[in-house]
Amino acid sequence: MSPILTNHAFDAVTHSPAQTLAIGERLGQLLRAGDVVCLQGDLGTGKTCLTQGIGIGLQVVGIINSPTFVFVNEYPPADKGPYLYHVDLYRVSDYWDILSLGLEDYIYGDGVTVIEWADRAREAMPRERLWITFAYTDEMKRSLIIDATGQHYIEIVAALKRAIYGA
Ligand SMILES: Nc1ncnc2c1ncn2[C@@H]1O[C@H](COP(=O)(O)OP(=O)(O)O)[C@@H](O)[C@H]1O
Numbered sequence: 692m693s694p695i696l697t698n699h700a701f702d703a704v705t706h707s708p709a710q711t712l713a714i715g716e717r718l719g720q721l722l723r724a725g726d727v728v729c730l731q732g733d734l735g736t737g738k739t740c741l742t743q744g745i746g747i748g749l750q751v752v753g754i755i756n757s758p759t760f761v762f763v764n765e766y767p768p769a770d771k772g773p774y775l776y777h778v779d780l781y782r783v784s785d786y787w788d789i790l791s792l793g794l795e796d797y798i799y800g801d802g803v804t805v806i807e808w809a810d811r812a813r814e815a816m817p818r819e820r821l822w823i824t825f826a827y828t829d830e831m832k833r834s835l836i837i838d839a840t841g842q843h844y845i846e847i848v849a850a851l852k853r854a855i856y857g858a
């Protein structure tokens with residue numbers, strides 16, 4: 692019998708910034724050099740908050756904030772492990788803009804790349820990646836759909852689900 696639910700995606704509801712941060716931390720612990728995480732969702736839905744957690748999980752140095760004047764910030768590892776490249780495409784207006792950014796150097800580089808507003812450059816995203824869609828539920832509640840493409844990311848999703856739900 693084929694399964695009713697797929698194994699490449701799951702939904703999570705977080706009830707506070709601290710919980711979103713903790714999910715990011717667990718995810719960060721599972722990510723490896725070269726991994727790409729695409730984030731989609733309106734302003735204030737928690738993309739940067741999750742990225743801060745990923746930075747904690749990866750044990751990188753520096754305070755993670757939305758890149759305001761540049762489109763990417765680079766965070767080196769405290770000890771060993773990959774860099775975190777935090778990309779924000781909020782200010783990117785069209786595809787030609789995106790081509791000029793040199794995004795591929797990050798995506799196909801050997802750090803972990805997290806991309807806010809990834810939907811603004813959907814065509815430039817790698818085929819295999821984790822895609823997280825954020826939605827506002829109420830003041831403290833956000834829903835996340837965590838979806839993997841590719842075997843490597845399917846394994847990350849399975850491990851993350853265990854790490855979040857403890858099952
Ligand atoms: N469950 C939650 N998860 C994440 N952020 C939350 C949550 N509940 C409230 N917030 C608030 O929502 C805002 C999220 O901001 P941010 O992470 O910068 O969003 P984005 O990067 O998507 O624009 C913060 O002010 C945070 O305190």
Ligand SMILES: [Mg+2]
Binds near residue numbers: 738739757
């Ligand atoms: Mg942000």
